[in-house]
Amino acid sequence: MGPGDQSDTPRHADLLEDTFAVRARLDADLSRAGTRRALGYAEPVVDDAIRGQLHDGITFSLPHPLEVEVAERIVSLCPGVEMVRFGKSGSDAVSAAVRAARAITRRDRVVATGYHGWHDWFIGSTTRAAGVPRAICDLTTAVPFGDPHAVEAALALGDVAAIVVEPSGAEIPPPGYLQWLIDTAHLHGTLAVFDEVITGFRLAPGGARQRYGVQPDLSCYGKALGNGMPISAVGGTANTMKVFEEIFYSGTHGGETLSLAAARAVLDTIADGRVLAAIHDLGCRLQQGLQNLVARYGVEAIVRISGEPERTIVSFPGADELIHKSLVQQFLIERGVLFNGSMFISQRHTVLDIGHTLDAFADAFAALSSDADPRALLTGPPVEAVFRRP
Numbered sequence: 247m248g249p250g251d252q253s254d255t256p257r258h259a260d261l262l263e264d265t266f267a268v269r270a271r272l273d274a275d276l277s278r279a280g281t282r283r284a285l286g287y288a289e290p291v292v293d294d295a296i297r298g299q300l301h302d303g304i305t306f307s308l309p310h311p312l313e314v315e316v317a318e319r320i321v322s323l324c325p326g327v328e329m330v331r332f333g334k335s336g337s338d339a340v341s342a343a344v345r346a347a348r349a350i351t352r353r354d355r356v357v358a359t360g361y362h363g364w365h366d367w368f369i370g371s372t373t374r375a376a377g378v379p380r381a382i383c384d385l386t387t388a389v390p391f392g393d394p395h396a397v398e399a400a401l402a403l404g405d406v407a408a409i410v411v412e413p414s415g416a417e418i419p420p421p422g423y424l425q426w427l428i429d430t431a432h433l434h435g436t437l438a439v440f441d442e443v444i445t446g447f448r449l450a451p452g453g454a455r456q457r458y459g460v461q462p463d464l465s466c467y468g469k470a471l472g473n474g475m476p477i478s479a480v481g482g483t484a485n486t487m488k489v490f491e492e493i494f495y496s497g498t499h500g501g502e503t504l505s506l507a508a509a510r511a512v513l514d515t516i517a518d519g520r521v522l523a524a525i526h527d528l529g530c531r532l533q534q535g536l537q538n539l540v541a542r543y544g545v546e547a548i549v550r551i552s553g554e555p556e557r558t559i560v561s562f563p564g565a566d567e568l569i570h571k572s573l574v575q576q577f578l579i580e581r582g583v584l585f586n587g588s589m590f591i592s593q594r595h596t597v598l599d600i601g602h603t604l605d606a607f608a609d610a611f612a613a614l615s616s617d618a619d620p621r622a623l624l625t626g627p628p629v630e631a632v633f634r635r636p
């Protein structure tokens with residue numbers, strides 16, 4: 247074996263997916279890593295596209311034709327999107343949308359629901375606002391998802407450039423809610439921005455726009471678009487997007503082609519909807535299985551199953567939230583399932599993965615429902631919240 251020969255080295259991707267036989271490997275990664283890929287780790291179609299593009303070159307002085315090809319595919323998949331601009335991260339895309347909305351409306355304030363990345367305008371509205379100037383923090387108002395009164399009250403404060411929402415997250419939108427949000431925003435002269443960084447190219451080829459039949463002013467995409475490669479996009483009608491000629495949204499690696507090649511392969515793979523339909527079916531199986539387990543072990547008061555089948559969320563309401571979450575996490579990791587609250591299905595997960603995962607949850611819920619003090623069962627310190635709303 248030569249120095250560069252790694253044929254005996256297990257691939258990290260294999261350690262995290264599809265592996266059952268080898269102890270100490272993680273059999274099913276349904277955790278946050280899944281947020282960034284719907285097709286799976288080391289997906290051959292995507293890897294081949296990256297390798298092919300590597301031969302052609304990575305970053306150029308002038309835009310590469312791939313930018314147009316990927317943009318055309320996004321436009322054809324996402325209803326109402328006529329034009330897109332690319333970035334490298336979800337935070338890029340959502341911040342670009344906020345800047346566009348501010349430029350269009352000539353207003354400063356933002357109303358936000360959900361998580362939207364690390365940039366000042368959003369993280370300043372959470373408990374992790376250290377380093378963000380007070381003046382920036384004060385411009386963003388957080389409102390809970392699905393609360394029309396909170397939305398109305400925040401918009402009534404005036405000067406709101408954009409309402410930025412994850413169209414579906416821990417809660418599935420009630421019927422008509424997303425259209426109500428768009429219409430209400432418009433009544434106040436505010437732009438509706440959907441953060442589809444998780445839902446895009448996952449809930450349907452055209453994301454939440456397609457699944458819920460709505461067309462916000464701007465939509466932001468990331469994660470699944472590159473299946474692990476750093477690429478994001480913001481899109482809307484040509485009329486809305488023309489403001490990008492005015493604002494500054496540009497970076498050294500904005501037109502980097504390996505990510506664009508990956509995105510083209512992803513979009514071609516999901517375009518006919520079959521891959522995402524299979525992910526949906528598997529997600530339904532997981533979600534239903536979890537609901538059944540919650541009922542079987544009588545843990546309804548302390549375990550909640552919610553969200554879309556593509557991203558089932560297991561949360562732990564109550565004062566002992568983090569203790570219960572830690573215990574479930576501990577049981578799952580011991581059984582080879584990486585879990586961090588959100589459970590993302592990829593194309594590579596199988597019915598066996600779901601069965602194995604449900605077995606692990608059964609053991610965890612049995613422990614939760616037992617008389618034992620959950621703190622005493624923990625083998626280490628409990629997890630802590632990354633941040634909270636103030």
Ligand SMILES: Cc1ncc(COP(=O)(O)O)c(C=O)c1O
Nearest residue numbers: 335336337361362363441443444
């Ligand atoms: C809904 C949503 N928006 C925005 C972001 C930020 O994306 P990134 O981490 O790529 O900057 C995330 C990341 O988790 C997200 O889940």
